[in-house]
Amino acid sequence: MARLIIVSNRLPMSLHAKADGTYALSQNVGGLATAIGPYHKSHHDCLWVGWSGIDPKTRSKEEIDKISDEFVSNRCIPVFLDQAEIDGYYAGYSNDTLWPLFHDFAHEAKFDSSTWKVYQEVNQKFADTMADMVNPDDTVWIQDYHLMLLPALLRARFPKLKIGWFLHIPFPSPEIFHQLPNGKDLLEGLMGADLLGFHTEDFCMNFLASVRSLLHTEVDKDGRIPVQNGNSQRFVTVDAFPIGIDYGLYRRNAHSSLAQAMRHGIEAVSGKRTRRVSTSLTAESEAAVEAGETWSTYTEDDLSEVRLAQSAAAKRGTKGNKVVVVSVSRLDYTKGLPERLRAFDLMLSRYPEWVGHVTYYLLATPSREDVETYRQLKDQVDQLVGEINGKYSLLSWTPIHYITRSLPIKPVCGIYTAGDVALVTPLRDGMNLVAKEYLASRDGRDGALVLSDECGAARELTDAFIVNPYDTEAVCEALHSALEIGSGEAKRRNAECRPA
Ligand code: ADQ
Secondary structure, rough: OOOOEEEEEEEEEEEEEEOHHHHEEEEEHHHHHHHHHHHHHHHHOEEEEEEOOOOHHOHHHHHHHHHHHHHHHHEEEEOOOOOOHHHHHHHHHHHHHHHHOEEEOOOHHHOHHHHHHHHHHHHHHHHHHHHHOOOOOOEEEEEOHHHOOOHHHHHHOOOEEEEEEEEOOOOOHHHOOOOOHHHHHHHHHHOOOOOEEEEOOHHHHHHHHHHHHHHHHOOOOEEEEEEOOOOEEEEEEEEOOOOOOOOOHHHHHHHHHHHHHHHHHHHHHHHOOOOOOOOOHHHHHHHHHHHHHHOOOOOOOOHHHHHHHHHHHHHOOOOOOOOEEEEEEEEEEHHHHHHHHHHHHHHHOHHHHHHHOEEEEEEEEEOOOOOOHHHHHHHHHHHHHHHHHHHEEEEOOEEEEEEEEEEEHHHHHHHHHHHEEEEEEOOOOOOOOHHHHHHHHHHHOOEEEEEEOOOOOOOOOOOOOOOEOOOOHHHHHHHHHHOOOOOHEEEEHHHHHHOO
């Protein structure tokens, strides 16, 4: 029977040892697992090959066998990589070189011939692992920038195999791609595939421009690249396949009791819903007046908090008008979290009537904490959240609720359904699934999306408030407008984004 074999750097599941010595698997989070995981789960003829997350040098042979069995019983074929391989191939060449360069952060990219060597070796290791399990009539679907050499390595062993490769991140302009010392090798690696997929037409055009200039190959009018193999000729087709989500999964989970409980909790804390111990902005404003009398000997600056509380209460009233902004993101420099926070800060200072009325739920999971740039980013985000909360908090209200844990899908859907506005402003992103998840969770009801024009999703979700994520003023104004629109206008915009 012909099967679909998905290949990615990481398997969609992680292994946990249980107290009784057996193992259990849990679903990983992240764009790739979200996008493709549901297909693998529901198609019993589909296998997934990827790194197990286990260093074989730290386990006995018996343990590795037991771990492999656990993965295989979930239709996952593990590739075991030791620490040196992970350092060179994953942390090194994939994440220190390709990730920043492909996201137009060339200044963050490191070029190191030793990591390139390990990248080649690990791609070869994937090909070796697959050599014993692939049938010639299978279809192999390779994912992402970690495995750009694998198509040609598999083609050399299986001339007739159907091979696809999909890039989940942007493909950069030729000017940027040409900075990569091994760019030509990577393109040649990809020429082993039959079909190369990108999120957008723009990324396809960037890719084809690099193919023309580095491989000196003409591309035909259908975007096909001819590849000569001895006397025979094959074609590599290039096309855009904007990745989606399992819409029904998010819509269903948004209605789950856990998601509803999460939503009610957020609405209570942000003042949208009455809570058991009520602390109103009026009370705070009255307290501020009293405090103002006590503090009247202090300088004007010291009284700004008092004024904020009074003006917030006066301008928006004390009932209703409480709104929630949400963001869900990995903590990565491409996601633009400091820039979002600065825009939120600017909105509170430019429109002080939002003080006490808008609460920002920021779910931001740290990633790659062993890397200095990422540690610095986490420190910067922590500091900005602290500064904004310190500057605007009232006794009964905190502007930003900052959660750095990774949450399961139901609470995440609860956050989406509580959000009157989702602020999704990556500096550069292949697609961005969070934008789609937010809309699916709301399923055409009200709620507004402020979306970066630097992500693939902006090509599809054109009824969102589209902004330049670097432009703090523009993001601030878009956020303000998104918070102000009526539910009729929000529903109209969201209806356009529902699947037919
Ligand atoms: P990512 O860079 O991981 O994916 P994204 O598309 O936003 O980016 O997907 C993130 C996923 O992780 C979403 O499903 C989101 O719900 C989940 N997530 C993020 N933070 C979470 C948290 N704290 N708790 C729980 N879940 C969390 C890459 C590319 C993207 C591309 C996808 C798919 O970088 O551009 O859209 O692959 O192709």
